[in-house]
Amino acid sequence: MLAFIIRRLISTVLVMGLVGVFIFLLLHLSPGDPAAIIAGDNATPAQIAAIRNSLGLDDPLHLQFARWAVRVLNGDLGISIFSNVPVATLIGQRLWPTVSLAFTTIVLAVTLALAAGVLAAWKAGSLIDRLVMILSVVGFSLPVFVVGYLLIYVFAISLRWLPVQGYSPMSDGFWAWASHLILPSLALGLAYVALIARITRTAMLDVLAEDYMRTARAKGVATGPMLLKHALKNAGVPIVTVIGIGVALLIGGVVITETVFNLPGIGRLVVDAISKRDYPIIQGVILLFSGVYVIINLMVDLSYTLLDPRIRY
Amino acid sequence: MTRRATTSRRTFLKAGLAAGAAIAAPARLTAQPAPSAAKTIRAVMHGDLTVLDPIWTTANMTAYHGAMLYDTLFGIDANLETKPQMVSKWGASDDSKTWTFELRDGLKFSDGTALTSDDVIASLKRWAARDGAGQHMMQRVSVIAKKDDKTFQFILKEPYGYLVDALGKTSTPLCYIMRKKEAETNPMEKITAYVGSGPFLFNEAETRQGARYVYDRNPNYVPRSEPASGLAGGKVAKVDRVIFENMADSQTALAALQAGEIDFYETPPIDLIEQLESDKNLTLEVLNKTGNIGWLRMNFLHPPFNNVDARRAMLYLLNQEDFMKATFGNPKYYHKCGSNFGCGVPMENDANTQWFKEAPNPAKAKAYLEKSGYKGEPILLLQATNIDFMRNAADLVAGALRSIGATVEVASSDWGGVVNRRAVKAAPDQGGWNLFITWADGAAVSNPIALAGHAATGDKAWFGWPSDAKNEELRDKWATAGSVADKQAIARELQENAWNFVPHVWLGQWVQPTARRKNLVGMLPVPGVVPFWNAEKT
Numbered sequence: 001m002l003a004f005i006i007r008r009l010i011s012t013v014l015v016m017g018l019v020g021v022f023i024f025l026l027l028h029l030s031p032g033d034p035a036a037i038i039a040g041d042n043a044t045p046a047q048i049a050a051i052r053n054s055l056g057l058d059d060p061l062h063l064q065f066a067r068w069a070v071r072v073l074n075g076d077l078g079i080s081i082f083s084n085v086p087v088a089t090l091i092g093q094r095l096w097p098t099v100s101l102a103f104t105t106i107v108l109a110v111t112l113a114l115a116a117g118v119l120a121a122w123k124a125g126s127l128i129d130r131l132v133m134i135l136s137v138v139g140f141s142l143p144v145f146v147v148g149y150l151l152i153y154v155f156a157i158s159l160r161w162l163p164v165q166g167y168s169p170m171s172d173g174f175w176a177w178a179s180h181l182i183l184p185s186l187a188l189g190l191a192y193v194a195l196i197a198r199i200t201r202t203a204m205l206d207v208l209a210e211d212y213m214r215t216a217r218a219k220g221v222a223t224g225p226m227l228l229k230h231a232l233k234n235a236g237v238p239i240v241t242v243i244g245i246g247v248a249l250l251i252g253g254v255v256i257t258e259t260v261f262n263l264p265g266i267g268r269l270v271v272d273a274i275s276k277r278d279y280p281i282i283q284g285v286i287l288l289f290s291g292v293y294v295i296i297n298l299m300v301d302l303s304y305t306l307l308d309p310r311i312r313y
Numbered sequence: 314m315t316r317r318a319t320t321s322r323r324t325f326l327k328a329g330l331a332a333g334a335a336i337a338a339p340a341r342l343t344a345q346p347a348p349s350a351a352k353t354i355r356a357v358m359h360g361d362l363t364v365l366d367p368i369w370t371t372a373n374m375t376a377y378h379g380a381m382l383y384d385t386l387f388g389i390d391a392n393l394e395t396k397p398q399m400v401s402k403w404g405a406s407d408d409s410k411t412w413t414f415e416l417r418d419g420l421k422f423s424d425g426t427a428l429t430s431d432d433v434i435a436s437l438k439r440w441a442a443r444d445g446a447g448q449h450m451m452q453r454v455s456v457i458a459k460k461d462d463k464t465f466q467f468i469l470k471e472p473y474g475y476l477v478d479a480l481g482k483t484s485t486p487l488c489y490i491m492r493k494k495e496a497e498t499n500p501m502e503k504i505t506a507y508v509g510s511g512p513f514l515f516n517e518a519e520t521r522q523g524a525r526y527v528y529d530r531n532p533n534y535v536p537r538s539e540p541a542s543g544l545a546g547g548k549v550a551k552v553d554r555v556i557f558e559n560m561a562d563s564q565t566a567l568a569a570l571q572a573g574e575i576d577f578y579e580t581p582p583i584d585l586i587e588q589l590e591s592d593k594n595l596t597l598e599v600l601n602k603t604g605n606i607g608w609l610r611m612n613f614l615h616p617p618f619n620n621v622d623a624r625r626a627m628l629y630l631l632n633q634e635d636f637m638k639a640t641f642g643n644p645k646y647y648h649k650c651g652s653n654f655g656c657g658v659p660m661e662n663d664a665n666t667q668w669f670k671e672a673p674n675p676a677k678a679k680a681y682l683e684k685s686g687y688k689g690e691p692i693l694l695l696q697a698t699n700i701d702f703m704r705n706a707a708d709l710v711a712g713a714l715r716s717i718g719a720t721v722e723v724a725s726s727d728w729g730g731v732v733n734r735r736a737v738k739a740a741p742d743q744g745g746w747n748l749f750i751t752w753a754d755g756a757a758v759s760n761p762i763a764l765a766g767h768a769a770t771g772d773k774a775w776f777g778w779p780s781d782a783k784n785e786e787l788r789d790k791w792a793t794a795g796s797v798a799d800k801q802a803i804a805r806e807l808q809e810n811a812w813n814f815v816p817h818v819w820l821g822q823w824v825q826p827t828a829r830r831k832n833l834v835g836m837l838p839v840p841g842v843v844p845f846w847n848a849e850k851t
Contacts (some may be wrong), residue, residue: 036732044765054501082363083522093521152568164568262560264524272523
């Protein structure tokens with residue numbers, strides 16, 4: 001097991017290295033000149049050339065890459081070419097809104113989806129089952145921004161129950177923190193509720209048809225423990241897999257959600273950086289994202305051994 | 314018997330709560346008392362503030378930031394007239410070659426240190442190294458000399474009537490006055506400390522780059538005694554804090570405005586204006602009366618637009634009404650304009666505008682295009698698809714050209730791609746271009762020196778690289794003219810000549826209404842920046 005973890009961690013570094021090279025080349029070979037964007041539209045070509053030179057963007061590509069790679073290996077993600085703020089500082093400032101959003105979304109999605117999936121499987125073929133399936137199709141089909149605007153209109157503008165936008169740290173109070181995350185988490189989580197609920201239902205239906213479940217029923221195990229302790233745990237592997245995929249996909253979803261709800265998170269940081277061609281930020285955030293992806297996959301793999309003792313690495 | 318390690322629900326919940334607390338904890342560790350909501354203005358501006366050095370870039374957001382932090386020697390008032398701001402007295406020698414300026418009493422920086430002539434001279438030099446008007450001015454300056462801590466002089470090689478106007482112009486970069494320490498930074502590098510001379514100070518601790526920018530009232534600022542007017546008069550900060558919230562999504566910004574979470578929105582989408590007009594809690598007002606002017610730039614280096622007849626064809630071909638209607642819809646917020654200096658400004662005139670009266674005249678346009686020797690070669694038009702006006706305008710230009718038999722290739726990309734390619738001087742089939750579309754600030758367009766695009770200096774000119782010696786002679790003449798009447802007369806000559814050699818084509822002029830909560834009063838109308846001094850919440 002330890003050897004497996006070490007192997008995977010080494011592969012994480014390799015993956016991040018490859019991602020780094022790929023992103024660097026992609027950014028520098030695609031059209032767009034940060035110097036021209038920095039200079040503004042009224043700047044002359046000479047002014048833009050001077051800025052490009054001062055930023056080192058005139059240097060050969062391999063030299064620029066070497067400079068960046070050496071810095072990254074020393075733990076320095078560089079400095080934003082627009083704001084002069086270190087990329088690590090910017091990521092630090094933006095990390096907590098994103099982590100908060102991802103955390104509340106996953107908790108909300110997993111809680112609702114497991115309940116809905118288990119219920120639908122238990123009452124398979126009933127009205128509840130059909131209702132859950134219809135809602136999951138709707139949840140999966142609606143784009144995040146449509147759900148977001150609808151939620152804003154109903155709960156923030158019409159009812160005035162919740163704020164339209166923004167983020168409040170927990171140091172401002174739990175309710176201030178939570179109230180700013182309820183609508184974004186609902187908007188972002190709806191698709192994941194749908195996805196996880198469907199997988200949960202399917203996995204549960206398979207397990208509920210097993211002989212040992214019939215035996216449990218025959219022995220008089222109560223419905224609750226039977227569903228949660230016997231069935232859900234045994235249906236856990238595909239559910240955890242899809243939750244893991246969901247967490248990884250979430251990184252893409254937060255970009256839109258953070259924009260719609262004006263959350264100052266990592267997603268908006270990287271989108272703004274892309275539109276401005278702020279290379280150090282884009283490279284730093286993509287490296288972070290790739291590391292998170294690999295680590296989530298590692299955690300999912302490890303969790304299999306907890307759910308199914310037959311799985312060993 | 315060994316007990317298997319299991320996770321109980323209780324343990325799981327505890328772990329979950331602990332994780333939640335850990336996630337939320339690293340927020341603000343030291344709480345600072347924030348000003349009350351009544352003394353705080355939350356504003357959503359047109360974009361993100363990406364660069365904090367207002368001399369280093371011409372970006373408008375940075376000019377707004379600069380106006381909060383730094384004062385200017387002169388400023389234009391609501392009537393677009395240049396008035397003294399940091400200066401108390403000034404005057405020229407009899408030969409108009411020596412100009413003496415005296416600073417107001419008690420001027421200080423936000424850190425409490427005295428503001429002296431040394432700071433002003435260093436700031437002037439750095440600004441002039443970056444600004445087109447500043448460079449034009451410095452070609453006529455022998456030396457800027459300190460007389461004493463409050464007095465400095467411009468010693469000129471020749472009379473230069475534009476001097477005071479250059480120091481007070483609103484086109485970016487404005488001539489902001491910084492500490493000598495920052496002003497001595499290499500003009501090609503950005504400053505890293507933001508100690509201001511203006512009515513607000515920059516609260517870096519509360520600022521989150523890319524999310525919000527916080528400005529607090531500068532207790533060391535001494536405003537003028539006159540009433541505030543544009544960028545002139547008493548810049549009295551009536552609120553304790555102004556926050557620029559960076560909201561990327563216009564729908565969210567509108568919802569936040571309607572819910573009272575923000576007080577001011579600079580650029581509500583024009584197609585939602587009617588919805589805002591019906592909200593009794595909101596006020597709509599155009600603050601920048603000179604607005605913006607749509608701009609078609611033609612490449613003088615390559616056929617067909619290296620021939621003046623092809624450029625004339627464009628004047629007669631395009632109907633400004635189409636361009637304005639396609640993007641802005643409501644005629645209340647746009648108009649056609651044939652003046653080379655924009656409309657509603659002192660330099661507006663109607664010299665040589667026969668084309669404007671006739672356009673669109675496709676037959677005449679076609680005749681001019683044929684006269685230019687055009688034989689159906691592809692015309693490469695750069696189109697920025699991520700900006701409504703630019704995307705729509707490119708479609709209209711391509712359609713109009715095709716209607717008179719031209720072959721048009723549209724190269725679509727985001728604005729970043731256009732910005733990259735427009736700098737390429739090579740032939741269109743080798744990565745260059747023939748046409749691209751942008752817009753310019755109306756106040757900048759109104760000034761023959763301030764707008765880089767008015768220069769026709771060939772290789773050194775703005776993208777398109779127009780070349781015309783008479784244009785440059787007349788620009789110099791305009792800059793040295795003393796009175797407004799003289800300048801207006803020269804502006805007519807400039808325009809007469811411009812619409813003969815056709816450096817560009819205007820696509821219409823529009824204004825952007827701002828939206829704000831009704832209880833936010835005192836916003837000052839002025840082009841170039843959005844001032845927050847004088848503004849307060851009732």
